[in-house]
Amino acid sequence: MSEEELNELNELRKERRKKLKELKEKGIPAYSEKYERSHQVQEILNNFADFDEDTTISLAGRLMAVRSHGKASFADLADMSAEIQLYAKEDDLGVELYELFASLDIGDHIGVEGTLFKTRRGEITLWIEDFRLLAKSLRPLPEKWHGLTDVELRYRQRYVDLIVNPEVKETFITRSKIIHSMRSYLEEEDFLEVETPLMHTIAGGAAARPFVTHHNALDMELYLRIAPELYLKRLIVGGFEKVFEIGKNLRNEGISTKHNPEFTSLELYQAYADYEDMIEITENIIVQIAEEVLGNLEIEYQGEKIDLSPSWKRMTMLEAIEEEVGVDFSEVDDLAAAKELAAEYKLELEEEDSVGKIINSFFEAFVEEKLIEPTFIIDYPLAVSPLAKRKEDDEDFTERFELFIAGNEIANAFSELNDPLDQKERFEKQMQQREAGDDEAHMMDEDFIRALEYGMPPAGGLGIGIDRLIMLLTDSSSIRDVILFPHMRPEK
RNA sequence: GGGCCAUUAGCUCAGCUGGAAGAGCACCUGACUUUUAAUCAGGGUGUCGGAGGUUCGACUCCUCCAUGGCUCACCA
Numbered sequence: 001m002s003e004e005e006l007n008e009l010n011e012l013r014k015e016r017r018k019k020l021k022e023l024k025e026k027g028i029p030a031y032s033e034k035y036e037r038s039h040q041v042q043e044i045l046n047n048f049a050d051f052d053e054d055t056t057i058s059l060a061g062r063l064m065a066v067r068s069h070g071k072a073s074f075a076d077l078a079d080m081s082a083e084i085q086l087y088a089k090e091d092d093l094g095v096e097l098y099e100l101f102a103s104l105d106i107g108d109h110i111g112v113e114g115t116l117f118k119t120r121r122g123e124i125t126l127w128i129e130d131f132r133l134l135a136k137s138l139r140p141l142p143e144k145w146h147g148l149t150d151v152e153l154r155y156r157q158r159y160v161d162l163i164v165n166p167e168v169k170e171t172f173i174t175r176s177k178i179i180h181s182m183r184s185y186l187e188e189e190d191f192l193e194v195e196t197p198l199m200h201t202i203a204g205g206a207a208a209r210p211f212v213t214h215h216n217a218l219d220m221e222l223y224l225r226i227a228p229e230l231y232l233k234r235l236i237v238g239g240f241e242k243v244f245e246i247g248k249n250l251r252n253e254g255i256s257t258k259h260n261p262e263f264t265s266l267e268l269y270q271a272y273a274d275y276e277d278m279i280e281i282t283e284n285i286i287v288q289i290a291e292e293v294l295g296n297l298e299i300e301y302q303g304e305k306i307d308l309s310p311s312w313k314r315m316t317m318l319e320a321i322e323e324e325v326g327v328d329f330s331e332v333d334d335l336a337a338a339k340e341l342a343a344e345y346k347l348e349l350e351e352e353d354s355v356g357k358i359i360n361s362f363f364e365a366f367v368e369e370k371l372i373e374p375t376f377i378i379d380y381p382l383a384v385s386p387l388a389k390r391k392e393d394d395e396d397f398t399e400r401f402e403l404f405i406a407g408n409e410i411a412n413a414f415s416e417l418n419d420p421l422d423q424k425e426r427f428e429k430q431m432q433q434r435e436a437g438d439d440e441a442h443m444m445d446e447d448f449i450r451a452l453e454y455g456m457p458p459a460g461g462l463g464i465g466i467d468r469l470i471m472l473l474t475d476s477s478s479i480r481d482v483i484l485f486p487h488m489r490p491e492k
Numbered sequence: 493g494g495g496c497c498a499u500u501a502g503c504u505c506a507g508c509u510g511g512a513a514g515a516g517c518a519c520c521u522g523a524c525u526u527u528u529a530a531u532c533a534g535g536g537u538g539u540c541g542g543a544g545g546u547u548c549g550a551c552u553c554c555u556c557c558a559u560g561g562c563u564c565a566c567c568a
Contacts, residue, residue, distance in 0.1 A: 010502065011502090011537040012518075012520095065528080067527050069524055069525060069526085069531090072525035074528065085527085087527090091525075117526095119526050120527090123528070125526085125527095140502045140518060140519075141503080141518085143504055143518060144517070145503090145516085145529060150499095150503085152561085153503090155560095164503095206567095207567085227568095249568085254493085254565080254567065256563090256567085257561095257562085258567085258568075265568080348565095409568060410568095463568085468568070479568095488559090489558090
């Protein structure tokens with residue numbers, strides 16, 4: 001770094017650069033080789049009684065605080081597992097090494113060696129006999145008391161957030177456990193984990209605007225996937241009977257506390273099954289996760305107590321609307337009457353050209369947010385379900401459900417449409433809407449129709465929004481709190 | 493994209509109707525060999541988000557821009 005660049009640094013950073021230079025002059029490595037430690041901090045804290053005062057142990061971690069008393073100092077060392085107090089005395093380390101210890105900064109990584117004791121106040125402490133600087137920190141950490149609360153900084157510099165806000169680390173450990181529990185449930189049930197393409201020539205499987213990218217060698221536009229659905233169903237055609245994929249979907253839409261442009265979902269498909277089976281899997285999987293990861297089926301989300309104990313409530317969409325709004329849509333069968341109702345309830349419609357879409361709008365506007373306890377809403381209008389099988393006794397509705405908890409949609413599932421001719425007609429209907437300006441309408445996928453023509457067994461399919469589920473189980477109000485690096489605009 | 497709000501030291505924040513930029517922590521200097529938000533004495537380290545404007549004078553008022561938050565719309 002040149003003199004000019006150095007001069008632009010603030011005082012705190014200049015100070016640390018100065019110390020780095022001094023270390024170099026003394027021949028002390030500021031970024032040294034690996035350090036063999038004997039224990040993690042948590043093991044020490046849990047098993048203090050097992051260590052006598054002659055047992056030498058070694059730890060490695062980041063210096064989080066220093067309390068210097070002249071010729072002796074206390075400090076706090078944090079590794080991933082926990083924090084422990086260090087005690088360093090000039091008598092034991094010698095003048096030179098103690099001076100080095102005294103010059104350490106908060107944020108530095110060190111490896112320490114010594115024996116354990118308890119202070120007068122009863123705190124387990126490592127009495128240092130030797131230590132080594134492992135990595136010098138050149139930037140000051142946020143304040144120890146308030147930590148880092150500026151959400152912009154927390155998301156942009158998640159590494160700092162993780163260093164100073166322990167509960168953030170907890171959330172992401174829980175996230176990992178949730179996904180692990182989900183995967184082990186599915187493997188236990190003999191589902192095969194697969195990976196399908198992220199780059200699609202046709203963006204399908206959901207109603208959403210895709211990101212577009214360009215393949216140079218092929219000189220063609222590609223879409224980043226909005227859902228893995230159509231590929232997973234091709235695998236059901238191919239003879240896999242139980243498949244699942246946990247992965248990212250990318251949607252070129254608004255960003256909010258519930259939406260990130262890339263988000264993680266579970267999708268699974270089971271041959272010879274239907275949406276009733278999917279209800280069962282959904283409930284089982286979430287109950288297992290809550291039991292394994294939280295050890296509790298009674299959770300609290302943003303101040304609301306929620307009981308995840310089975311069996312969860314089921315209602316048809318029409319029943320839910322009738323209960324909440326008092327309108328019985330089973331009595332409404334023409335578009336004009338539905339539009340009149342929408343006007344009466346001050347629902348602003350855009351392109352709703354069918355009773356089904358208006359029913360769905362009523363549901364979204366008046367019912368969704370009221371569904372606090374886990375509730376399966378079943379039987380969705382055909383008009384908003386272009387990939388789901390029709391109900392046998394009602395042409396206008398499908399064998400589909402969504403699961404709502406705490407007012408949020410957590411899962412979406414249906415009996416998969418496996419009639420290729422019906423599917424083709426529905427794609428054609430979607431294409432018309434697309435041409436009429438609805439750029440979220442489904443695209444025609446000829447190859448998917450071809451696959452269905454070879455014969456797809458009846459199948460149930462299920463999608464779970466993993467980020468949303470994790471928000472619920474970690475009591476996080478924003479999706480950004482459960483995604484390590486949420487999308488942000490560039491700085492400056 | 494619309495509405496509302498925010499942006500001041502490394503961090504967390506005060507700064508009134510326009511009149512000499514502040515506190516705590518962190519940091520620096522000194523004292524201190526069981527402290528733990530260590531303590532004691534001294535030190536303010538700043539492009540007040542950016543650019544214009546009004547004014548004798550702007551952190552403060554106005555306009556535009558940037559970023560973020562909440563919210564509505566779209567979506568999961």
